[in-house]
Structure formats: C-alpha cells, structure tokens
Amino acid sequence: MLRYSLRRTAQMVVVVFGVVTLVFFILRLASGDPARMMNPPGQQEEIIQLTREKIGTDRPLMVQYWDYLLGLPQGDLGKSFHGGHPVLGELLKVFPNTAMLAVATILFSSTVAILLGIGAALRANGAFDRLVLVYVSVALATPSFWLAIVLVLIFSVHFDWLPAIDMEGPKSFVLPVLTLAVMLTPVLIRTVRQSFLETLSDDHIRAARARGIPEHRVILVHGLKVAALPLVTLIGLQLGMILAGSYVVEFIFNWPGIGKLTLDAVAGRDFPMVQGGVLVAALAFVIVNFVVDLAYAALDPRIRMSAK
Amino acid sequence: MKTKMKTNRWKLLAAFVILTLVVPLAAACVPTQEPEVIKETVVVTEKETVEVTKVVKEEVEVVVTPTAPPAPEGPSGSVRFLIAENFWADWDPYQHTAQSQGRIEGQIFDYLVDFPDTAAPPVPMLATEWKPIDDRTWEFKLREGVKFHDGSTFDAEDVKASIELASGATDKPSLTAGDWIKTTVEIVDSYTVRLVSEKPFAALLAQLQDTIIVSAEDLANNAEAIKSQPNGTGPFRLVENEVDRKVMEANLDYWQGPPQIKTLIWEFVQDPDTRLAALMAGQADAIDRVPPQHLRVISGSETLKLISVTGIESVNLFVKPGRLPLWDENPAFREAVVRSIDREGLVTGLVQGASAVATSFLPTRTLYHKDGDPAYTKDIEAAKALLAEAGVPDGGPEFELWVASGFLPRADEVGAAIAASMQEAGLKPKIVTTDLGAMIDDIFSEDGTGAMYHISWSSNGDPTPHARVYSASFAWYFGDEELQRLIDLVATTIDPAAREEATHDLQDLLWKQLWHVPLYNSDFSIAHSAKLVGLEVRPNFKTLFYQASITE
Numbered sequence: 001m002l003r004y005s006l007r008r009t010a011q012m013v014v015v016v017f018g019v020v021t022l023v024f025f026i027l028r029l030a031s032g033d034p035a036r037m038m039n040p041p042g043q044q045e046e047i048i049q050l051t052r053e054k055i056g057t058d059r060p061l062m063v064q065y066w067d068y069l070l071g072l073p074q075g076d077l078g079k080s081f082h083g084g085h086p087v088l089g090e091l092l093k094v095f096p097n098t099a100m101l102a103v104a105t106i107l108f109s110s111t112v113a114i115l116l117g118i119g120a121a122l123r124a125n126g127a128f129d130r131l132v133l134v135y136v137s138v139a140l141a142t143p144s145f146w147l148a149i150v151l152v153l154i155f156s157v158h159f160d161w162l163p164a165i166d167m168e169g170p171k172s173f174v175l176p177v178l179t180l181a182v183m184l185t186p187v188l189i190r191t192v193r194q195s196f197l198e199t200l201s202d203d204h205i206r207a208a209r210a211r212g213i214p215e216h217r218v219i220l221v222h223g224l225k226v227a228a229l230p231l232v233t234l235i236g237l238q239l240g241m242i243l244a245g246s247y248v249v250e251f252i253f254n255w256p257g258i259g260k261l262t263l264d265a266v267a268g269r270d271f272p273m274v275q276g277g278v279l280v281a282a283l284a285f286v287i288v289n290f291v292v293d294l295a296y297a298a299l300d301p302r303i304r305m306s307a308k
Numbered sequence: 309m310k311t312k313m314k315t316n317r318w319k320l321l322a323a324f325v326i327l328t329l330v331v332p333l334a335a336a337c338v339p340t341q342e343p344e345v346i347k348e349t350v351v352v353t354e355k356e357t358v359e360v361t362k363v364v365k366e367e368v369e370v371v372v373t374p375t376a377p378p379a380p381e382g383p384s385g386s387v388r389f390l391i392a393e394n395f396w397a398d399w400d401p402y403q404h405t406a407q408s409q410g411r412i413e414g415q416i417f418d419y420l421v422d423f424p425d426t427a428a429p430p431v432p433m434l435a436t437e438w439k440p441i442d443d444r445t446w447e448f449k450l451r452e453g454v455k456f457h458d459g460s461t462f463d464a465e466d467v468k469a470s471i472e473l474a475s476g477a478t479d480k481p482s483l484t485a486g487d488w489i490k491t492t493v494e495i496v497d498s499y500t501v502r503l504v505s506e507k508p509f510a511a512l513l514a515q516l517q518d519t520i521i522v523s524a525e526d527l528a529n530n531a532e533a534i535k536s537q538p539n540g541t542g543p544f545r546l547v548e549n550e551v552d553r554k555v556m557e558a559n560l561d562y563w564q565g566p567p568q569i570k571t572l573i574w575e576f577v578q579d580p581d582t583r584l585a586a587l588m589a590g591q592a593d594a595i596d597r598v599p600p601q602h603l604r605v606i607s608g609s610e611t612l613k614l615i616s617v618t619g620i621e622s623v624n625l626f627v628k629p630g631r632l633p634l635w636d637e638n639p640a641f642r643e644a645v646v647r648s649i650d651r652e653g654l655v656t657g658l659v660q661g662a663s664a665v666a667t668s669f670l671p672t673r674t675l676y677h678k679d680g681d682p683a684y685t686k687d688i689e690a691a692k693a694l695l696a697e698a699g700v701p702d703g704g705p706e707f708e709l710w711v712a713s714g715f716l717p718r719a720d721e722v723g724a725a726i727a728a729s730m731q732e733a734g735l736k737p738k739i740v741t742t743d744l745g746a747m748i749d750d751i752f753s754e755d756g757t758g759a760m761y762h763i764s765w766s767s768n769g770d771p772t773p774h775a776r777v778y779s780a781s782f783a784w785y786f787g788d789e790e791l792q793r794l795i796d797l798v799a800t801t802i803d804p805a806a807r808e809e810a811t812h813d814l815q816d817l818l819w820k821q822l823w824h825v826p827l828y829n830s831d832f833s834i835a836h837s838a839k840l841v842g843l844e845v846r847p848n849f850k851t852l853f854y855q856a857s858i859t860e
Binding site for chain 2: 050164
C-alpha cells in the first residue's frame with residue numbers, strides 16, 4: 001500500500017508540474033501582451049516597455065519560467081500584475097468561498113439525487129419516474145449561465161427574496177447552489193436510480209424482506225447503503241464538473257471564489273493570477289483522484305496487486 | 309391493512325421529500341425587509357430613448373462647486389459602485405495610464421486645477437490662482453490649510469515632487485511622461501510655485517487636471533508603502549485595497565468640507581448583466597458602462613436613473629500603415645471607404661445612448677472642436693464613383709477588418725454592419741472577430757494581417773493629448789509631415805486664438821486626408837439608484853462622488 005501511495009504521489013507531482021508548465025507557456029505564447037492590455041490601444045512603445053519592466057515580462061521567457069519554478073516550492077506564486085497583490089494570499093483568501101459553494105452543492109445535489117433517484121427506482125416506469133426522467137433531460141439541456149440569469153431575475157429582481165450577487169450569509173447560497181445543482185443532479189439521479197434498481201433485485205434485499213424487516217428499513221438501510229456507493233465515487237469524479245461550473249456561477253453571482261478571481265485575471269491578462277487559479281484547480285483534481293484511488297486500493301486488494 | 313400502511317409510508321416519504329426541498333428554500337427566501345418596488349421593464353421607442361438622454365444631459369450639467377456645504381450631521385450611508393474595468397495597477401504614482409485607475413484616483417487625490425467643463429477654462433483646486441510668466445513658465449498660488457490623509461500639510465514641496473516626477477523631469481521613469489513636456493518646478497515660497505517647461509506647453513493646465521498631487525515626503529521616504537496605501541488630499545481615503553474592490557471612507561478633514569457619503573465602494577464586476585441585476589436588486593447603487601441593450605430597461609424604471617454623456621472618445625477604424633497599400637497611396641479609395649459606411653445607422657441602431665456620429669477626428673467636447681466638411685454621410689453611388697476614380701471599380705483587394713468582441717459595445721454587430729455597408733459599394737472587407745489581446749498583438753506584430761481595427765482613443769478634452777494618437781509617436785502615423793507639424797504646433801502654441809486656429813487646421817487636414825475612418829464618439833452611460841443624488845459624470849469619464857449622497 002505504501003509503495004502504491006508513493007507511486008501515485010509521484011504521478012500526482014508530475015501531473016501538476018505538467019499543468020503548471022503548460023499553462024505558463026500557453027499564457028505567454030498565446031495572444032495578448034499584458035503590458036499592451038494595461039495601456040490604451042496604440043500607446044507609445046516606450047510606455048509599453050516601461051510597463052513590461054514594471055511587471056517583469058521584459059525578461060526572457062525561460063528566466064521568467066525558472067523564477068516561477070523556484071518560487072513554487074516556497075509557496076511564492078508571484079505577484080498580480082494588477083496592484084502587486086501576492087497571488088498565494090489572494091488564492092487562500094477566496095478558496096474557502098469556492099470550497100463552501102462546492103460542499104453546499106454536493107450536499108444539496110446528493111440529497112436531491114438520492115430522494116429522486118430512489119423515488120424513481122421504486123416506481124420504475126411509473127408517473128413519478130417519468131417525471132424525474134423529464135427533469136433529468138431538461139436539466140441536462142439547460143445552460144447554467146442562462147439558468148443563473150433567469151433565477152436572478154425571478155428571485156432577486158422580481159420578488160426581492162434572495163440576493164442577486166455576492167456571498168452574504170446563507171441566503172446568498174441558494175441561487176448559486178441551485179444553478180450548480182441543476183447541472184450536477186441529472187447524472188447523479190440517473191446513477192442512483194440505476195444502482196437502486198439493481199440493488200432492489202439483489203439477494204440481500206430479498207433476504208431482508210424475508211426476515212420481515214420493515215420495508216422502509218429495507219430501502220433506507222439495506223438498499224441505500226449499497227446503492228449509494230457508486231454515488232460517492234461519482235461525486236468525487238464530478239468534482240471537475242463542479243469546479244468548471246463554479247467558474248460560470250461565480251462569475252454571474254459575483255461570488256468571491258477561485259473561479260471569479262481566475263476569470264477576472266484572464267480578462268486582464270494577469271498571468272500570475274491565472275497560473276495560481278489553474279494550479280489550485282489542478283491540485284484539487286489530482287488530490288481528489290488520489291484520495292479516490294487510495295480508497296479503492298484500500299477497499300480492493302486487486303488494485304494494489306496490479307500496481308505491483 | 310399492510311397495503312394501507314405501505315401507502316401511508318409513501319405519503320410520509322413524499323412529505324419528507326417536499327419538506328426537505330421546499331422548507332429550506334422557503335426559509336431562505338423570506339424577505340427580511342420590505343421589498344423594494346421595481347417597476348416592470350417598459351419597452352420604449354427610439355424617440356423616447358432620445359428624450360431620456362436629453363434629460364440626463366441636463367443632470368450632468370449641474371456643476372459641482374468647490375464650496376459645497378458639508379452635511380450638518382456628517383457623512384452617512386454607503387455607496388457601492390460596480391465598475392466595468394479591472395483595477396489595472398497599484399497606487400504607485402504616475403506608473404499607469406489606465407482610465408479606471410485614474411477615475412478612482414479622482415476620489416482620493418486632488419489636482420492643482422479642475423475642468424468641470426472640458427471646453428471651458430479651469431477652476432481652482434489645490435491652486436487658487438495662476439498666471440503665465442512667459443511661454444514656458446506658469447506661476448501658481450497654492451491653497452493653504454490643506455492636509456494629506458496622514459495629517460501632513462500640503463505645500464510647494466509636494467507640487468515640485470509630484471510635477472517633476474509625473475512629467476519625466478526626474479531620474480525615475482514615469483508612465484505619464486508621454487502626456488507631458490518635461491517640466492521642472494521652482495519654489496518661490498511655501499505656497500507659490502513656478503512650473504517651467506522645456507518648451508512651450510499649451511496643454512499644461514489640461515494636463516494638471518489628470519496629475520494627482522502626492523506628498524513629497526511619501527515620494528522620498530514611503531515609496532513602497534504608498535503603492536498599497538495611497539495618501540492624498542482628496543475627499544475619500546482608501547481603507548481597503550482588495551484586488552477587485554476598493555473601499556474608501558469620508559475624509560472628515562477635507563478642505564472643501566467632508567463628503568456626504570461615509571463609505572464609498574468601487575468594485576470590479578466584469579459581466580454587465582450581473583451589474584444590472586445587482587442594481588435592480590438594490591445591491592449596488594450605481595453601475596458603470598451601461599451597454600446599449602440595457603438602456604431601455606433602465607429608462608423604463610422609476611427607481612433607477614441614467615446618466616448618459618457623449619464621451620471624449622473617438623471610435624475609429626484605425627488603419628495600420630503598410631497593410632493595405634491602396635489605402636496608403638490613394639485618397640479616393642479612402643474616401644470611398646468612408647462614404648460606404650452608414651455611421652448614423654451605427655449610432656442610432658447599435659451604439660445608442662449619447663453616442664454621436666464623429667464630425668471631426670477630435671470629439672465634440674474637445675477644446676476647439678470643429679465640425680468637418682463634408683459630413684461624409686453614406687452614399688453608395690458616390691463610393692462606387694470614388695472607387696472607379698481610384699482605379700479599382702471592382703472594389704480593390706480583400707482586406708481584414710478586425711473587431712474585438714466584448715471591448716467596445718456591440719463590437720461584433722458594429723463590425724458586421726460596417727462590412728455589409730462596404731460590400732454594398734463593392735469593397736471586400738473580411739471581418740476578423742477576436743478579443744482585445746489578440747487584436748493588439750496583430751496590430752503590433754510584424755506578421756500582423758489586419759488592415760483596419762475597430763478601436764477607440766480617449767483623452768481629457770484638450771486637443772493635444774487627443775491628436776497625439778495620429779502623430780509619429782504612435783503606430784497609426786502615415787508619414788504625413790504636415791500633420792505632424794500641426795500636431796506640434798497645437799502642442800506648443802500658447803496664444804489661445806493662434807492655438808484655436810492651429811487646432812482647426814489640424815482637424816481640417818485630418819478630415820481631408822482621412823488616414824483613418826471616423827465612426828462615432830462613444831456613449832458613456834452610468835445607471836444609478838434614484839436614491840443616489842449628486843453624482844457627477846464628465847465626458848472625460850471622470851466619475852465623482854464628492855457631492856453625492858443617499859436620500860430616502
């Protein structure tokens with residue numbers, strides 16, 4: 001197990017290094033000189049050059065890259081081109097906001113998925129099941145940016161019930177979480193429904209019923225325990241979707257998280273901040289995958305064997 | 309019996325589901341205060357939109373006097389202003405040329421003089437009076453009793469340190485030096501200075517309205533600290549300096565009396581829909597850069613107000629020399645292109661607000677503006693005749709017309725409309741839609757392929773900084789020596805009558821030569837809650853909250 005963990009850790013470092021390097025060079029080789037972006041179009045060359053010197057993009061590309069790599073292990077992610085704010089400090093400031101949004105979304109979406117998925121499975125091909133499948137189809141086809149705007153117009157502008165933007169107390173979670181949940185729940189509901197349908201025909205369920213265990217216990221204890229397992233794995237794998245979705249949602253709801261910080265930085269060619277945002281996303285991906293892999297390995301000895 | 313029990317369990321489960329979903333939502337949705345009445349969106353006609361603009365212009369012309377009485381009960385309330393541009397820089401003085409940063413500096417710092425009306429003489433600010441000594445020298449009497457936010461006293465040393473740094477007269481590089489002619493400062497006494505420029509500097513007074521006055525002590529000993537903690541003499545002092553949010557508090561010792569707002573927040577919110585939603589939901593008090601598609605929504609609301617001004621910003625199709633030889637060599641071809649475009653249609657149909665068809669290469673609110681003749685209205689037959697005269701009756705070669713999506717309002721649609729007009733005359737534009745970064749790279753790249761670029765240039769209202777963009781210092785210069793001579797003449801002619809004449813000559817030449825395609829002067833619209841009064845918006849994009857207050 002230790003050997004397997006070490007191997008996975010080494011892979012994780014390589015992946016993060018690859019992402020960091022790729023993003024570093026793509027940003028600089030793709031279009032958009034930040035010094036020119038920070039000046040009016042057509043600004044004099046000497047002013048542009050002074051701006052480059054100020055933000056450090058006048059140095060050779062490899063020198064910039066080497067400095068960046070040297071800083072990484074020390075937690076020095078550079079300073080924002082816009083105002084000189086340390087990137088790490090800004091990321092640490094907003095990361096909890098994104099994490100809270102992600103956790104709230106996962107909790108809400110899982111609850112909805114379990115309830116609707118089980119309900120649909122118990123009445124497979126019935127009216128409720130069909131209704132749930134309609135929801136799944138509609139939700140899958142609904143763009144999150146559109147839904148977010150519609151929700152704001154209804155609940156914030158028209159009824160004035162909920163905040164339109166910002167993170168200010170529990171009420172401000174409702175619309176962003178709903179938007180993300182509509183994106184996340186379809187695949188979760190389908191998984192729970194399918195898993196539950198299979199579980200209901202398992203021997204242990206039949207045995208439980210034969211032992212005279214009340215039906216609600218059979219469903220909620222014996223059935224759910226087994227049926228929820230794929231859901232746990234799926235949520236781990238869906239973290240990427242939540243992160244990607246949170247970029248759009250944070251942008252629209254002015255949510256002070258990693259997504260908004262990164263998108264604002266992209267618009268202004270603030271390279272250090274974009275690199276920081278992408279690094280956090282990459283770390284989140286690989287760490288979750290790492291944990292999922294370790295959990296699998298712990299549960300299934302065959303994984304460890306194959307790793308050898 | 310068992311079936312009935314099972315049914316009851318399912319009813320319970322269903323109730324549980326409903327409660328789980330609905331109760332938290334309902335609980336969260338209960339309003340904690342009386343909902344604000346927002347009027348339904350009303351679709352108005354074009355004519356009505358124009359009328360709204362007129363009313364708003366009257367509002368803009370309410371001039372803020374320097375002797376505004378302080379609120380008797382002191383500053384109160386908080387105002388949140390959502391702006392559309394990043395805060396590009398830190399607070400290192402004169403080390404940026406970003407408009408957004410300059411606008412916020414106007415709340416924290418003061419200037420020697422101010423121009424409430426860009427086409428009228430300046431009014432006193434930190435300087436109380438001034439007079440020219442000779443062609444290169446101006447003497448300024450300074451205001452006494454002014455204090456910086458840290459409590460230190462403003463005097464001539466601060467003016468000397470600030471002006472010399474800003475104008476590039478010191479060893480330290482300055483990004484604002486391009487707007488200046490090197491100027492040194494002689495201190496006559498603690499409250500009298502003489503500004504001596506290397507050569508006659510006609511735009512000196514105009515440039516002073518953009519040059520913040522910083523403490524000499526800070527520049528000498530606190531250079532690092534003031535990058536994050538600016539220390540001005542202005543009506544507000546910075547108390548929070550986040551990446552996307554700047555929080556300011558009223559300066560109770562402000563020499564004109566404290567502002568009426570206690571807390572002023574400027575926050576960058578990139579998405580215009582988000583800005584509008586926040587304003588309509590009462591989470592913002594003012595929003596920046598209202599796009600054309602939102603103007604009707606706001607003008608149809610009783611709880612929101614709109615301030616639209618015609619900005620001192622020329623939106624042109626800037627043409628890159630050398631990319632389309634026919635353009636560089638043939639005046640008839642250039643005029644044919646201009647004649648093919650329905651500029652009036654762009655303004656009324658797409659850009660809207662207070663935008664106006666360009667009648668000169670210097671915007672309407674620029675000092676000594678003069679309407680060009682002819683008006684270059686759309687005339688496809690004339691354009692075709694001009695193409696024939698240029699020797700290209702078939703419209704000439706294909707050329708790339710670049711538009712930056714998301715930069716100027718409705719850039720994509722404006723580009724498409726222009727291309728359609730050109731094609732009507734037989735021209736062969738190829739639209740390239742991209743983002744601003746890619747466009748700027750193409751302009752300056754040796755391998756760039758674009759010929760025309762839909763971009764803008766803004767200034768403070770003086771002809772010199774505006775005309776500079778057409779000069780040899782910039783990428784848009786076609787080697788027209790007469791043009792450069794006139795630009796230099798306007799920059800160095802002190803006598804007002806002679807300068808006016810030179811500025812007219814310059815505009816006539818630009819209008820005749822048509823090195824670029826004049827399109828329109830931008831709309832600059834700010835929407836705000838009806839509760840916010842006294843907000844001052846100027847055509848040079850200055851947005852001042854000193855006299856603003858929140859009313860019930």
